[in-house]
Amino acid sequence: MAAYYIREIKREDFDEAVQLYITVFSSEPWNDILTVNQVEQYFNQLYKMNTFLGYLLIESETERIIGTCLGYEAFWFKGSYFFIDSFYISNQYQGKKLGQFFMNSLEAAIKKKEIPTINLRTGKDYPAAHFYKQQDFSELSTYTYFTKEL
Structure with a gap:
């Protein structure tokens, strides 16, 4: 059985991580139409x-690289939190508990940085929402997400 580990991303990892992003998010259920330039930006x-x-x-x-998590530390009056902007696993590795392994490892890494909370957003009808609930994330009923096309 293969072994896996996580590490912080470096600038030189971008080409491979960008290609993986395009492959994952061009597939079901997202079906995004993406260009290398867009994702690199x-x-x-x-x-x-x-x-x-x-x-x-x-x-x-x-x-x-079989998974990537991109995010940032944000600060709020209640303290800091890690915001996950993107979290994805290679299509061929999905459904093999590697997302769970990655999330558990990520949580440990974030905890070492003394960041007490992880926040994210995802579509309610996407499999990702189910995945995050399985990882003990709580859906917030006190907040809503807004957007406005200009």
Whole structure:
């Protein structure tokens, strides 16, 4: 059985992580139409933040990236929290408990940084919502998410 580990993302990891992002989010259920340039801009914008935190799930034997978490530490009157902007696993590794392993490892890494909370948003009807509930995330009924097209 293959072994896996997580580590913080480095700038030189972007090409592989961008390709994985495009592969995952171009597939069901998202079916996004993405370009390398768009996704590179997204990665670079997050990476430029002085509070950026990103992690990779790596398959030990091949050193391939099979999962990515991009986010940042944010500060609020109740203290800091880690906001997950993207969390994804390679399609061929989904359903094998690696998302759970990645999340557990991520939680340990965030806890070591003395960040007490993880926040994220996802579509209510996506499998990701079910995954996060299985990982003991709580759906907040006191907040709602708004958007406005301009």
